[in-house]
Amino acid sequence: MAHTYGDERIAEWLRENEYHPRSSKHGSVSCLALLDDLLYESDLFREAAEAGEIVYEEDYTVGEGELRWNVDLVLGPPTNEVETPIEGDRQIAEANPEEIWLAIDAKSVMTEHQKARRNRQRDINGFADIMYHHYPGAVAGGVLLINIADQFRSPLRDEGDITEHDNIERLVEETIEIFRTIDRSEGEIDPNVDAAATVVVDHTNLDDDHETQLVEDPPAPGENSIVNYRTFLSIIVETFEERFLIGDPPNMATLREADTLRNELNEQVVELLHYVHEVGVTMEQGEVSEDSIEDLRETLGQLEDLVDGVEQRHAE
Template identity: 55%
Template sequence: MSEHRYGDERIVDWLNQERNWSYPRNVPYHPRSDSHGGAQCRYFVDDLLYESDAIREAAAAGELVYQEDYEVGEGGLSWNTDLVIGPPADSVQASLDGDREMAQANPAEIYLAADAKSIMTEHQKARRNRQRDINSFADIMHHHHEKALTAGILLVNLAEEFDSPLRDPDDITDHVHIERIVGEIIEMFDSINRSEGEISANLDGAGVVVVRHSNLIDDIGDSELVTEPPAPQPGDRIHYRTLVQQMADWMEARFLS
């Protein structure tokens, strides 16, 4: 068996792949695409399966499924959720020969929900929006599914310049004081009220993944995971792998014991 690689490393591989977008410019990352969030959530599923024997066994038995882009609620209290995990609404046969060891199907009940967001450029404007997104996600999810665990995953860019496909081709954004700003973003997301493992309306966990990604075509293949400060350090509750461990432990205790 090959060594497991966590989602914080694998999302960098995703950014380093050359793709042909249907947008005006072919770039690895596009803010109007949800492809990066989908990839991050699928890696999160794989990490939970790796982290927990109980989750892996339940998935192999067809007792747990995952679904992407799942609509929770209706009207003003609805949310398109990037990822949900729970027992299947209908009997399913888990396929262990595919990309992941959990079948994809609609759940009858939600055990865990995750929202994947990113701040790749215009950090000052985007950080408050992403904070509101994560808080709203937790509020709406718990309104409809009180016991569900809610996890926020945030991808943050530390590159000093970024080529946004929403700007003119020669309008490259310079990120001034980027290390300080990314540090402030991490502190902001770490300060979001947490459930601390109890059933509450608060967010259950958050993980920040810091990358250095310019989005410049000439730099494809050069993106990297940032592990030194200001990125979260191993053991920090805002570290991505701490989030994985917490969600696996709490999911076992709340739903699989």
Template identity: 25%
Template sequence: MRGTQILVRTLSKPTREDRFGNRWQYHSRSDHHSKVACWGIVFDLMLGCSLLRRHVDEGRVAFGINHEMRDFVHDRKKNLDLVLCTPSAGQAPTAGRTLEIMAADYEVDLSDEERAILSTLPTLREAPVGSVLMALEAKACMTAHQRALPRLYDELNSSHLTVHGATDQAIAAGFTMVNVAERYLSPDLNKKTRATDPEWSLHRQPRDAGLAVDKIRQLPKRSKPGDVGYDAISIVLVDCVNDGSPVSLMETPPAPQEGDIYHYASMIDRLAHIYATRFKDL
């Protein structure tokens, strides 16, 4: 599994610039971290699911970015970070940007080995969305953990409800990133004073991260179509001070351990299995 290493390597570089000229690794007003996380998930999923590779190679599956899904039951709508889909009106996705181009657009930091692996995969392209097969939603909890939890939960919960309200067969996948850094440089609190008088946000760790992990674990999950909840969801803990220092993964508790259903590898394995069984007749 390479997606989490790609994510922290990419976030280690301050590439998000605000209107005051500050450059940040993470900015809550940017969707950069979400798109990089989703890119890594698709990369790992392509490696782990032979049926998906075949569907991509045959032009049956494409991807969409910021796709608006509308809940048929309650008429609510939500933009999903990334979806795997059939091309609209049966069109072959021959002209859209590729997964490789998307990596360049979002400044995804790939190693030479990862670039070589990507070159061996069938070309996945962006295309107008027909039927959604899998919808990916990525959210982060980086600071003020306890205060952020109600909104984080509501946003994540509304995603799977909207996806399955639109089409019950679609796979709803969630990726959550929780910060375990003991201090954090918030872009919202340091718009004009970062260089001269930075204001640090202090966290009680690992308590604060543990609160977020526990809240995410309360989200509903489902084991089959017709039920309510996410088909797969992961929790990844990162140490991100957001001051330009390297971002790293935290793999000790409260991070989910290997074999835990919230572990990143468990999510990828589950998504690959569900895709292979649910869409074998695509």
């Protein structure tokens, strides 16, 4: 049986279901379809999943406070042993991962494109940054559903209040461009997203004869575009395989320690510059205080301790 990819499946789902911005259903459909795409496209991933070496979980909370994020889909090694063979059509167990190797965030811009697209850009960047903070080395991907319909009925508006989308093709083209040019990791381990996809649909959310369609003609991204869904899938597969399934995976504890140390160094340098400036100003005024000198000396000592820590860490 021919495989149906995630971009086609979300369009199929929208044909039969109402889109609601406060529901997670459409995001779940996108993420589980992507999971099936990974199982279909990557032999290494499928073999690891079937062996119980990789599991998935939806709506997974990472971190707390300002560094908290509810991730739509995460994958990683299981916290507890998984019983094999895996039952069901999807040959991967749903279970709690011990650490996160892959995280996917699904977002949408269905109406009010001008405002929503910038919010989604901030969402994707914030998501990638938080994933890097908690699980440096995890592959982070974003899937953005974009509506190109001329009109749209939002379930949050009064009955009969239909939003008309003027200049919708231009708005969609501009939205795609935002995500085409978003900062990417490009195979490196850093706080940027590894890959982002834009899926364009024509969906009115009206109960009429208009059938929801997956849009593949311009302004939707072409097959060679970095935000094309299949290209996105290829990047995710390649990055995930190389980082976690071929050779030894990155040591996240070591990466977290390095990130913490780098942040401490940055903070210490900023503090040092502050006291250097303060001493310089008082020197010009001929009023250098012992307190300023002592603050500068103490900060230099703290910075030296950090540098010693860096040297010791890399000597091990």
